[in-house]
Amino acid sequence: MLEKIYLANPRGFCAGVKYAISYVEQVQSSSEEQIYVRKEIVHNRRVVEDMRKRGIKFINELNEAPDGATVVFSAHGVSPEVVEEAKRRNMKIGDATCPLVTRVHRKARRYKDSHQIIYIGHQGHDEAIGTTGEAQMFLVESPEDVQNLVGKLDISKPITYLMQTTLSVADTKLVVEKIAELFPSVEHPAKDDICYATTERQEAVSSMMESIDAMMVIGADNSSNSLRLLQLAQKSKPSSFKVSSLEELNKDYIANSEIKILGITAGASTPQILVDEIISKLIQFYPEAVLDLFPGSREDSMSFKLPANLLM
Missing domain, CATH: 3.40.50.11270 (Rossmann fold)
Incomplete structure (x- = not known):
C-alpha cells in the first residue's frame, strides 16, 4: 500500500x-x-x-x-x-x-572550418538533426561509437566535441572519457552543453534514490530528458516507471511492485497541469498517502527573455 x-x-x-x-x-x-x-x-x-x-x-x-x-x-x-x-x-x-540549443549551434559554426567535430547525441532527435546541420560532424551515442571513429578522424588536425543538451550526465561522461582516451589531443570545451535544467532534474532524482522505493517520471515517449530521468532512476530502483498521460497511470503496477514510498518527477517539457492531474488521481487511489516535497528541494529560477522582434 x-x-x-x-x-x-x-x-x-x-x-x-x-x-x-x-x-x-x-x-x-x-x-x-x-x-x-x-x-x-x-x-x-x-x-x-x-x-x-x-x-x-x-x-x-x-x-x-x-x-x-x-x-x-x-x-x-x-x-x-x-x-x-x-x-x-x-x-x-x-x-x-x-537559447541553450542556440548556443550549441553558435559553437558549431565557430568550429566548422577549424576543427573536426564529434557530436554526442541521439540519431534522429530533432535537436541533433538541427545541430548537425550546422557543420560536418561525427555523431556518436556510446563509447562503442567513439571506437568506430578510429581511422576516420585525422589526429594531426584539431578535434573537439559538442553535446545534445538533454543527455544523461553520467552516460555522456563515459562517452567523453572514451573520446579523451582514443584522441588525447581533443580540445575539451570550457563548459559542456548539457543544459542546467537537465542536470538539475537528474541531480534531484539521484538525491531521492535512497529514500524511495520507485520513481514515477511524467513525460512523453519522445522526450529525451524524460527517458534519461527514467533510465537514471531504474539504475537504483528497477521498479521505477514512466507515464505520459493520466490514462497510463496504473494502480495495479504500484500495488504489485509493493511500492510504499513513491517519488515523482517530470520531464522538462511536461506541463504542470498534467502533473497535477496525475497526482490527484494517485491520491484518489491512495487517500491515506502523504504528499510532500522532497526535503532539500529547490526551485528552478532561470528564465529567458523573448526577443523584441519575434518574426524575421
Whole structure:
C-alpha cells in the first residue's frame, strides 16, 4: 500500500520550454494570420494538443505550409538549410529555439572550418538533426561509437566535441572519457552543453534514490530528458516507471511492485497541469498517502527573455 509520495524539485517545465511556448503564444496574439509550427514545439502531446485547440497548426516540413506563411521553429532548433528554405519561400520566420540549443549551434559554426567535430547525441532527435546541420560532424551515442571513429578522424588536425543538451550526465561522461582516451589531443570545451535544467532534474532524482522505493517520471515517449530521468532512476530502483498521460497511470503496477514510498518527477517539457492531474488521481487511489516535497528541494529560477522582434 502506497504510504508516501515525494515530489522532486525542480521538475517539469524548464526555462527553454517556457520560452518556446510563450514565443508561439506571443506570435499568435500579435498576428491575425494562421500560425504554423514546424515539428512539435516541445516534446509533449498535451502541450501540442492544447495549442492545436487554440488554432495553431503543426507541420513536419515547410512544404506543408503555403509560401509567405508565418512559421515558428520549435524549441529543438533547425538546420541552416531549413532557414534558407523558409526565406526562399518568403515566409515570416519565428525562432522559438531554446537559447541553450542556440548556443550549441553558435559553437558549431565557430568550429566548422577549424576543427573536426564529434557530436554526442541521439540519431534522429530533432535537436541533433538541427545541430548537425550546422557543420560536418561525427555523431556518436556510446563509447562503442567513439571506437568506430578510429581511422576516420585525422589526429594531426584539431578535434573537439559538442553535446545534445538533454543527455544523461553520467552516460555522456563515459562517452567523453572514451573520446579523451582514443584522441588525447581533443580540445575539451570550457563548459559542456548539457543544459542546467537537465542536470538539475537528474541531480534531484539521484538525491531521492535512497529514500524511495520507485520513481514515477511524467513525460512523453519522445522526450529525451524524460527517458534519461527514467533510465537514471531504474539504475537504483528497477521498479521505477514512466507515464505520459493520466490514462497510463496504473494502480495495479504500484500495488504489485509493493511500492510504499513513491517519488515523482517530470520531464522538462511536461506541463504542470498534467502533473497535477496525475497526482490527484494517485491520491484518489491512495487517500491515506502523504504528499510532500522532497526535503532539500529547490526551485528552478532561470528564465529567458523573448526577443523584441519575434518574426524575421
